[in-house]
Amino acid sequence: MNVAATECLLQMFEEQHSLEDYQSGVPRWCTGCGDNAILTAVQRLCRDEGLRPEQTVFVSGIGCSSRFPHYMRTYGFHGIHGRALPIAEGVRMARPDLHVFVNTGDGDCCSIGAAHWIHAIRYNMNITVFLHDNQIYGLTKMQASPTSPRGTKSNTSPRGSYLEALNPLTVTLGVQNVSFVAQALDWVPETLYDIVKAAFHHKGLSFVRIVQRCPEWLPKMMDPWLHDPQKVLMLHHENGLQVSPGLGKLYKNQLEHDPLNIDRAREIASCLDPIPMGILYRNPEVPCYEDLRRSDALRTPEFLKKGLEAEFDKFTVWPQDAGGQLAA
Ligand SMILES: Cc1ncc(C[n+]2csc(CCOP(=O)(O)OP(=O)(O)O)c2C)c(N)n1
Ligand code: SF4
Ligand SMILES: [Mg+2]
Numbered sequence: 001m002n003v004a005a006t007e008c009l010l011q012m013f014e015e016q017h018s019l020e021d022y023q024s025g026v027p028r029w030c031t032g033c034g035d036n037a038i039l040t041a042v043q044r045l046c047r048d049e050g051l052r053p054e055q056t057v058f059v060s061g062i063g064c065s066s067r068f069p070h071y072m073r074t075y076g077f078h079g080i081h082g083r084a085l086p087i088a089e090g091v092r093m094a095r096p097d098l099h100v101f102v103n104t105g106d107g108d109c110c111s112i113g114a115a116h117w118i119h120a121i122r123y124n125m126n127i128t129v130f131l132h133d134n135q136i137y138g139l140t141k142m143q144a145s146p147t148s149p150r151g152t153k154s155n156t157s158p159r160g161s162y163l164e165a166l167n168p169l170t171v172t173l174g175v176q177n178v179s180f181v182a183q184a185l186d187w188v189p190e191t192l193y194d195i196v197k198a199a200f201h202h203k204g205l206s207f208v209r210i211v212q213r214c215p216e217w218l219p220k221m222m223d224p225w226l227h228d229p230q231k232v233l234m235l236h237h238e239n240g241l242q243v244s245p246g247l248g249k250l251y252k253n254q255l256e257h258d259p260l261n262i263d264r265a266r267e268i269a270s271c272l273d274p275i276p277m278g279i280l281y282r283n284p285e286v287p288c289y290e291d292l293r294r295s296d297a298l299r300t301p302e303f304l305k306k307g308l309e310a311e312f313d314k315f316t317v318w319p320q321d322a323g324g325q326l327a328a
Contacts (some may be wrong), residue, residue: 033212061109124303149180184208232276233275260282
């Protein structure tokens, strides 16, 4: 075997990763927590796409779901409550060569981080966002969140919450420059994986709301959808996801929906019973902020050298500026 072929084989070997290469530590989530299923789907994606751990970063805020980066053997940033998105945007701007993911909870994204959420959609940077929506504040032990359905009993709403829940899908679809919106259910691993994969391949901000079970605080909340597949509306299209024969037998309530049709996507997103599962909207033509700003051009050695020299020049004492003092 010649040297080039050996090097090629060695490189292939180095770039092939196993699932274990992306696993780190033992997740501390409760047994049956939907976060476990999300972690598995994302680790599978990293392995199947051959993502280099040193080229991949997971950013989170604060919450049970935000422990996600600890369980990935990649770069990670366990951030500040509600601030996962601006941190990820900073990473993306400074390092356009990295794969940037965000894991955020319904409290993290839709409550304290809501302003950042809206603007992140508008900036449309190339980031894959997973909203772990368990409809409750899990980590702080059961306070109502903006996505808790009306009537949810919690420590902050002992007689049941008073307001209708905020719908993360319709909110996201209402923001200028939205480019990818999908909904997955943590207990349907096949579609969860397909959606995670489609989101990763989308260029722009892909927003995936994952309906996530929290057996600790809301043990029966998802039961109606879990036990009755008719209450799930499976979206499919040649430009979206295909339904496998096995899944099609279980989820018979199906709708052909072209993800380019935003008006129809908004109608489908408003539907709470049955709940949609699949890609609601995908438009690869929306420009990414980092491309408009050409962040790669700002990182050339020449540009950085010029900027550094300009900074140093501010503190340089030139003989002509010192007047006669130096000569004296
Ligand atoms: C500025 C700030 N305010 C409040 C908190 C307390 N806090 C930590 S996590 C959390 C809510 C977490 O809920 P969610 O984002 O839905 O994540 P989950 O635990 O459900 O995955 C709150 C209020 C905090 N850490 N920082
Ligand atoms: S409290 Fe709920 S969200 Fe948090 S780890 Fe347990 S099941 Fe998961
Ligand atoms: Mg939550």
